[in-house]
Amino acid sequence: MAITPFPGSSVGVASGDERPQKNTCVHDELLADGSMVLYHTCKQQLMTINPTAALVWECCDGEHDLGSIADELRSVFPEIVHAEADILTLLETLLEQGMIVDEGR
Amino acid sequence: MEHTPPIVVPRVTRPTAATTLYYAVHGYHAALTIPDRAARSLARSILRGFGPLPAAPDESVTDFALRHADRAQWEVTVADQIVYRSTGLVDAVAALEWQLITNVLADQRHSFHLHAAALASPATRTALLIVGESGSGKTTLTLGLMARGFLPYNDDITLIAPATCAPLPFRRAFHVDARTQALVTALPSSPPWDVGGAPAGYFLVSDWATASWPIRTVLFPRLAPGEMPRLDPLSVTDAALRLLTFSMTLSQSSALALQAAGRIVERAQCSMLVSGDLAATLDLVIDQVVRDHGRRDRS
Numbered sequence: 001m002a003i004t005p006f007p008g009s010s011v012g013v014a015s016g017d018e019r020p021q022k023n024t025c026v027h028d029e030l031l032a033d034g035s036m037v038l039y040h041t042c043k044q045q046l047m048t049i050n051p052t053a054a055l056v057w058e059c060c061d062g063e064h065d066l067g068s069i070a071d072e073l074r075s076v077f078p079e080i081v082h083a084e085a086d087i088l089t090l091l092e093t094l095l096e097q098g099m100i101v102d103e104g105r
Numbered sequence: 106m107e108h109t110p111p112i113v114v115p116r117v118t119r120p121t122a123a124t125t126l127y128y129a130v131h132g133y134h135a136a137l138t139i140p141d142r143a144a145r146s147l148a149r150s151i152l153r154g155f156g157p158l159p160a161a162p163d164e165s166v167t168d169f170a171l172r173h174a175d176r177a178q179w180e181v182t183v184a185d186q187i188v189y190r191s192t193g194l195v196d197a198v199a200a201l202e203w204q205l206i207t208n209v210l211a212d213q214r215h216s217f218h219l220h221a222a223a224l225a226s227p228a229t230r231t232a233l234l235i236v237g238e239s240g241s242g243k244t245t246l247t248l249g250l251m252a253r254g255f256l257p258y259n260d261d262i263t264l265i266a267p268a269t270c271a272p273l274p275f276r277r278a279f280h281v282d283a284r285t286q287a288l289v290t291a292l293p294s295s296p297p298w299d300v301g302g303a304p305a306g307y308f309l310v311s312d313w314a315t316a317s318w319p320i321r322t323v324l325f326p327r328l329a330p331g332e333m334p335r336l337d338p339l340s341v342t343d344a345a346l347r348l349l350t351f352s353m354t355l356s357q358s359s360a361l362a363l364q365a366a367g368r369i370v371e372r373a374q375c376s377m378l379v380s381g382d383l384a385a386t387l388d389l390v391i392d393q394v395v396r397d398h399g400r401r402d403r404s
Contacts, residue, residue, distance in 0.1 A: 033342065037349065039355065044355075
């Protein structure tokens, strides 16, 4: 299962040590199918993410690093093979869109 | 030296009842002062769905005015600020109405607003949303469905109660162009046109939807003359994104907008509507409303 933001694009930012945190300007809403809508109130920008990406989003609490997010993801979606790579791509997109901020430690 | 006192022109600080119309629209109170009799009559006709009130309300009101700026121009003011000038009376009355509606909507902090038409289906006791830009066919579909027994909450702006996710009546006059009027008049049974002294193109509705029925069908129409009408179902995600794109609440109360959109797409079947021949499109939409009602009953 792919972790897909819409629209998606990737930039090389995250290294794996960061502990991403939701931007306080962003409001989210979980939808009936497990997908999620994100709205950046300052940029007035909408974004939707699929159910696996929504789980990653929930882990963006400033406590989880890449490894622990991947563990959380595998516990719910054991079929995901390349969790770290997919998560990294998603986090890069979220960071680029300003939906999350880095909390590197 | 002889001292001449300055000439003081008395100013009317409180509008007189004869030239002022009072309105209360979803908790927003307005006083419209329109000294000219013809202008007042036009404004009164366009705003007939909202009042006027029989007397000045006790609540504080926002002052609107429409009067001659000079011999050639009409002037619209809100709280003594000039917001519009025109040589045409009808344009000035339309600007006054638009300004009032804009202020009413800005005041609605506890409801979800959409650029959409909303109708009640008495046969299924459900509501239908038609969401789209101006020119996407909302009013044409609304009038066509009214000819088939649906009742409108409105044709352009929908207010939705977040707790129930049901449309609220918003009795704004329809503004119908000649092409739309011809299309609807050509239907086997067209709705009654109640012009009621309003300027050309304005259409007053006599039977509004009042029941608080749940939204079970949401359509995003696209005009495609000559094509067979069809419905393309949307995923919950796509529907929510599209709905929010047409929301006027998102930038003001984003949490409320996100929650309301999420609840609506969870409970309603949402589809893109390719809108072709009007009669065939109406048949398709009515079938969909009935199916959505049945689907919900089984769940």
